[in-house]
Amino acid sequence: MTDAIETLPLWLSIPVVLFLVCGGIIVFIGGLGLLRLPNFYQRIHAPAIAITFGAGSILIASMLYFSGVESRPVIHELLITVFVFLTAPVTSMLIMRAAVYRDLQSGKVDYAKPSSQRFPVEADE
Amino acid sequence: MMRWLPAPRLSLALLVIWLLVNQSIDPGNVILGAVLAIVIPNWFRAILPVDVTIRRPLVIAHLIAGSLVEIIRSCFNVSMLILFTRRDRLNSQFITVPLDLRSPSGLAVLSCIINTTPGTVWVELLPDTYDLALHVFDLHDEQWWIDTIKTRYEQPLIEIFEGVKT
Numbered sequence: 001m002t003d004a005i006e007t008l009p010l011w012l013s014i015p016v017v018l019f020l021v022c023g024g025i026i027v028f029i030g031g032l033g034l035l036r037l038p039n040f041y042q043r044i045h046a047p048a049i050a051i052t053f054g055a056g057s058i059l060i061a062s063m064l065y066f067s068g069v070e071s072r073p074v075i076h077e078l079l080i081t082v083f084v085f086l087t088a089p090v091t092s093m094l095i096m097r098a099a100v101y102r103d104l105q106s107g108k109v110d111y112a113k114p115s116s117q118r119f120p121v122e123a124d125e
Numbered sequence: 126m127m128r129w130l131p132a133p134r135l136s137l138a139l140l141v142i143w144l145l146v147n148q149s150i151d152p153g154n155v156i157l158g159a160v161l162a163i164v165i166p167n168w169f170r171a172i173l174p175v176d177v178t179i180r181r182p183l184v185i186a187h188l189i190a191g192s193l194v195e196i197i198r199s200c201f202n203v204s205m206l207i208l209f210t211r212r213d214r215l216n217s218q219f220i221t222v223p224l225d226l227r228s229p230s231g232l233a234v235l236s237c238i239i240n241t242t243p244g245t246v247w248v249e250l251l252p253d254t255y256d257l258a259l260h261v262f263d264l265h266d267e268q269w270w271i272d273t274i275k276t277r278y279e280q281p282l283i284e285i286f287e288g289v290k291t
Contacts, residue, residue, distance in 0.1 A: 033207035045262040048243035053200035089240030119219040
């Protein structure tokens with residue numbers, strides 16, 4: 001690996017490193033949110049930044065790095081982006097609905113909302 | 126639409142995926158990919174969605190660009206909120222947005238966009254009224270969210286999938 005990174009020209013290494021650091025920071029913030037936010041309905045938003053911008057930055061870095069090392073365009077990371085875009089929303093929707101129905105079943109209903117639909121009250125755990 | 130090619134767009138997508146996974150465009154892979162792209166949609170003919178027409182490529186491009194900008198912008202907003210906002214200051218709320226979009230494919234794309242954008246999660250779509258229930262991470266102005274979703278996402282999707290002139 002060290003040999004490969006030495007063959008990479010400087011003008012390409014700089015964006016690769018920037019994207020990697022940026023992606024790492026974003027994924028870290030996502031994890032921090034998952035750990036520290038007080039209730040479930042807030043925690044579900046934290047991983048969203050990791051899977052979009054975090055994963056996106058790391059995939060761009062990967063494309064740049066391997067294109068530079070192998071001296072040809074490497075773009076199959078785009079597939080990962082597409083599959084993440086297709087699957088992650090389904091997961092978060094399923095988890096969200098499961099949580100909402102569980103809370104409504106157990107009577108944690110927010111009657112303050114003037115809506116035709118009932119939502120669960122957001123209690124901090 | 127030809128009989129042996131029930132879903133041309135799906136076939137094209139399968140071929141592109143096959144070539145990307147194999148990272149080559151030599152004739153062998155193109156032929157194998159083409160065979161798969163013709164055979165697989167025929168196997169799954171029974172569960173293919175009914176003819177979806179997609180119009181207006183310019184609107185699609187505009188929608189993709191707009192969603193990308195919005196995703197990046199919300200990413201920074203949500204990061205800042207996680208890092209610097211006190212826990213009890215976060216105003217996370219459920220809201221409902223009345224939708225005019227009826228096309229199932231359009232709704233599927235809308236759910237992907239909304240759930241991929243950090244800070245909003247789709248809860249459910251009420252089947253009789255087409256009210257969309259959303260959870261928003263930090264709500265300031267409910268009407269702003271409703272207007273944004275309706276003009277920025279729903280309107281282009283209606284044009285793309287239902288073809289109503291505005």
